Amino acid sequence: xxxxxxxxxxxxxxxxxxxxxxxxxxxxxxxxxxxxxxxxxxxxxxxxxxxxxxxxxxxxxxxxxxxxxxxxxxxxxxxxxxxxxxxxxxxxxxxxxxxxxxxxxxxxxxxxxxxxxxxxxxxxxxxxxxxxxxxxxxxxxxxxxxxxxxxxxxxxxxxxxxxxxxxxxxxxxxxxxxxxxxxxxxxxxxxxxxxxxxxxxxxxxxxxxxxxxxxxxxxxxxxxxxxxxxxxxxxxxxxxxxxxxxxxxxxxxxxxxxxxxxxxxxxxxxxxxxxxxxxxxxxxxxxxxxxxxxxxxxxxxxxxxxxxxxxxxxxxxxxxxxxxxxxxxxxxxx
Amino acid sequence: xxxxxxxxxxxxxxxxxxxxxxxxxxxxxxxxxxxxxxxxxxxxxxxxxxxxxxxxxxxxxxxxxxxxxxxxxxxxxxxxxxxxxxxxxxxxxxxxxxxxxxxxxxxxxxxxxxxxxxxxxxxxxxxxxxxxxxxxxxxxxxxxxxxxxxxxxxxxxxxxxxxxxxxxxxxxxxxxxxxxxxxxxxxxxxxxxxxxxxxxxxxxxxxxxxxxxxxxxxxxxxxxxxxxxxxxxxxxxxxxxxxxxxxxxxxxxxxxxxxxxxxxxxxxxxxxxxxxxxxxxxxxxxxxxxxxxxxxxxxxxxxxxxxxxxxxxxxxxxxxxxxxxxxxxxxxxxxxxxxxxxxxxxxxxxxxxxxxxxxxxxxxxxxxxxxxxxxxxxxxxxxxxxxxxxxxxxxxxxxxxxxxxxxxxxxxxxxxxxxxxxxxxxxxxxxxxxxxxxxxxxxxxxxxxxxxxxxxxxxxxxxxxxxxxxxxxxxxxxxxxxxxxxxxxxxxxxxxxxxxxxxxxxxxxxxxxxxxxxxxxxxxxxxxxxxxx
Numbered sequence: 105x106x107x108x109x110x111x112x113x114x115x116x117x118x119x120x121x122x123x124x125x126x127x128x129x130x131x132x133x134x135x136x137x138x139x140x141x142x143x144x145x146x147x148x149x150x151x152x153x154x155x156x157x158x159x160x161x162x163x164x165x166x167x168x169x170x171x172x173x174x175x176x177x178x179x180x181x182x183x184x185x186x187x188x189x190x191x192x193x194x195x196x197x198x199x200x201x202x203x204x205x206x207x208x209x210x211x212x213x214x215x216x217x218x219x220x221x222x223x224x225x226x227x228x229x230x231x232x233x234x235x236x237x238x239x240x241x242x243x244x245x246x247x248x249x250x251x252x253x254x255x256x257x258x259x260x261x262x263x264x265x266x267x268x269x270x271x272x273x274x275x276x277x278x279x280x281x282x283x284x285x286x287x288x289x290x291x292x293x294x295x296x297x298x299x300x301x302x303x304x305x306x307x308x309x310x311x312x313x314x315x316x317x318x319x320x321x322x323x324x325x326x327x328x329x330x331x332x333x334x335x336x337x338x339x340x341x342x343x344x345x346x347x348x349x350x351x352x353x354x355x356x357x358x359x360x361x362x363x364x365x366x367x368x369x370x371x372x373x374x375x376x377x378x379x380x381x382x383x384x385x386x387x388x389x390x391x392x393x394x395x396x397x398x399x400x401x402x403x404x405x406x407x408x409x410x411x412x413x414x415x416x417x418x419x420x421x422x423x424x425x426x427x428x429x430x431x432x433x434x435x436x437x438x
Numbered sequence: 439x440x441x442x443x444x445x446x447x448x449x450x451x452x453x454x455x456x457x458x459x460x461x462x463x464x465x466x467x468x469x470x471x472x473x474x475x476x477x478x479x480x481x482x483x484x485x486x487x488x489x490x491x492x493x494x495x496x497x498x499x500x501x502x503x504x505x506x507x508x509x510x511x512x513x514x515x516x517x518x519x520x521x522x523x524x525x526x527x528x529x530x531x532x533x534x535x536x537x538x539x540x541x542x543x544x545x546x547x548x549x550x551x552x553x554x555x556x557x558x559x560x561x562x563x564x565x566x567x568x569x570x571x572x573x574x575x576x577x578x579x580x581x582x583x584x585x586x587x588x589x590x591x592x593x594x595x596x597x598x599x600x601x602x603x604x605x606x607x608x609x610x611x612x613x614x615x616x617x618x619x620x621x622x623x624x625x626x627x628x629x630x631x632x633x634x635x636x637x638x639x640x641x642x643x644x645x646x647x648x649x650x651x652x653x654x655x656x657x658x659x660x661x662x663x664x665x666x667x668x669x670x671x672x673x674x675x676x677x678x679x680x681x682x683x684x685x686x687x688x689x690x691x692x693x694x695x696x697x698x699x700x701x702x703x704x705x706x707x708x709x710x711x712x713x714x715x716x717x718x719x720x721x722x723x724x725x726x727x728x729x730x731x732x733x734x735x736x737x738x739x740x741x742x743x744x745x746x747x748x749x750x751x752x753x754x755x756x757x758x759x760x761x762x763x764x765x766x767x768x769x770x771x772x773x774x775x776x777x778x779x780x781x782x783x784x785x786x787x788x789x790x791x792x793x794x795x796x797x798x799x800x801x802x803x804x805x806x807x808x809x810x811x812x813x814x815x816x817x818x819x820x821x822x823x824x825x826x827x828x829x830x831x832x833x834x835x836x837x838x839x840x841x842x843x844x845x846x847x848x849x850x851x852x853x854x855x856x857x858x859x860x861x862x863x864x865x866x867x868x869x870x871x872x873x874x875x876x877x878x879x880x881x882x883x884x885x886x887x888x889x890x891x892x893x894x895x896x897x898x899x900x901x902x903x904x905x906x907x908x909x910x911x912x913x914x915x916x917x918x919x920x921x922x923x924x925x926x927x928x929x930x931x932x933x934x935x936x937x938x939x940x941x942x943x944x945x946x947x948x949x950x951x952x953x954x955x956x957x958x959x960x961x962x963x964x965x966x967x968x969x970x971x
Contacts, residue, residue: 329539332492333553333604334526337518343552344541423543423588 138404200394219379224364230303262308358414362407451504475655478665479891530605536598547585595626623754653697653965694896697965715912721775750927800873804885
């Protein structure tokens, strides 16, 4: 986490405003960095989509014609000019054309993104639900062995690979119990099974972190001090322990949400969804640079926005991060 | 014996942690409206008793025998639900460390309000009124402004006031205070104890005060219980116990307590023509962190220390003691002024003289355990400076290690052990041996005995005096504990907010302090009124 120090022109905004602006600026820099790195990495790949599609001898195109195709798709043959051109176009919402399919990248993304976003959002919410349920259960359930079992659960859980648990969930919920069909369903119903599947492995590390933090918070002197006031276990837990333990898992949740968008390949394959994961697979096998570039940018945006949200939420939870440190105020007085 | 029913009646109580007995056959009574001090060294079981009363022992603790009752109601087998009605309402608890005893993310007013929410049916508005009134009673002139502030916006003393407000909020018949002031500066300590005494009297509560500080117990308590190794060594009224201690352990505690024995060190040598071991003149240091800007944190400090004597530096937290020490050690350069070690300016000559002055001057830190590498054996710890400073063979080093152990009165068997396996007092002896290995002339001791129990502390102070005599060492002794400084220092500097309030021979300053601050400081030391010597 960064401190609140920043330029003097921002002083009028006060502590939180300055902090927020710094975070937003940092997010933009990260996005630009992600774009630049992927752009040049994709440039360095041997061969390109134009070659794959048009070098086929049966098409009988001359090298000059191929070069012309290349300029058509990317604006120029000079990588630096291309770079500036692509950035300019992207800022206007124009992601170029897919060489493989010959349609605008934006169209492809528009079709795939909602599927992935729905999956990510539902999976993410479910994972939060699991995390909280485990934390509350492991802290407050009356039976000792049950609490211990819940404590052990996240470790066990995170060892299960997604493709395996995914298939298991389809088997159990669809084929055996007939609760939900796998094929021929609406956009929201279709996302439930895969969302359950993705939520389990991402809930595991979050729950583990939260449990660990709860254990640490319980050891702090102020928790004992509050017990001496006569507060019940549940009230101490919900009012004091949980809010003081949530920040590390929140930071992790930010990372996890970004990962859900960027790493949907396995889930979408197992559940046959045509989302970003599916699109990524197609684009990689066809070396479809423009599509890949757009996907990377969407993944990066997912990461950055999720983490930005978390960074802006944390000061609301922890008041010591909200204002300037007390020591500074005292010394600057005289 | 008396017709008054005791507030708290403990009879033949024994507690164990797992298999290990923690306290044994404890019996005592607290009478209404009286202050009882429970004193003892670390591990004596005094905190275990406090936690047992409010039933906050770890789950592996269990009662072996005995009873514990509050106003006739047994506390040992009440259910948690009943217990939560007693905690806070019947027993107020003031924890040890104010800085970590409040929830960091809830405004302090709400935290006081919580106890009213838990135990009364008052409405929102009435609760707020009560909290504001309480804040005013514990000494916040602007309660409205305080209410919505967060704990980190307050100092340690102010946080302790808030915790006191919580403890007295419902005027419980019993208040337990677990070392309520041991984390606070001496002047703050006095204010807090005065406040606690006053509020307790207004509410008519009994107070059980757990402390390691005998002088404090003597000043404040009506009755005293002395604990040793999980048993009660002696209990009596304060006057009788201090005038006529019965148990040998109490006598030993009293003999070792610095507050009751002003002098320990030798008198100042008369030979003043020698080059001073340390000569600090007009030293101004700026702590160059961006938090403080370039404002000097220490201003115009001057003192000189004769060889073979001890200079005490006294200051409360934030006074600039640490900055001054780091400059003395040559770690941060001064803005102005000079530091002469045995006549050599350590900040001139582009650092050429520094390695030599490093060897001549050794720093020994406060915390016994954290200043020693936990992975090294005692032998390696002492050997390291011998390797660094002297080009001699292993046999010479071994002989020297044995010699050093003898100097600090440690057995040879300790060599193979790790710091975690030895006691705090032994750790400080190892730290001393390591410092002496470099054959220094000057030792800088930073809060060297502050973390130790009084009996251990007394032995270490004896050792320091002995080493000083034998090796003609010069000490700079930094401490917040005025009684200890008085015992050992020949001259002292009192530092407050980076400036030198006072400088001179110890006895002169203790008897006739010139600055008002020193006077406040001295008056705040517990045990003052009983210093008959």
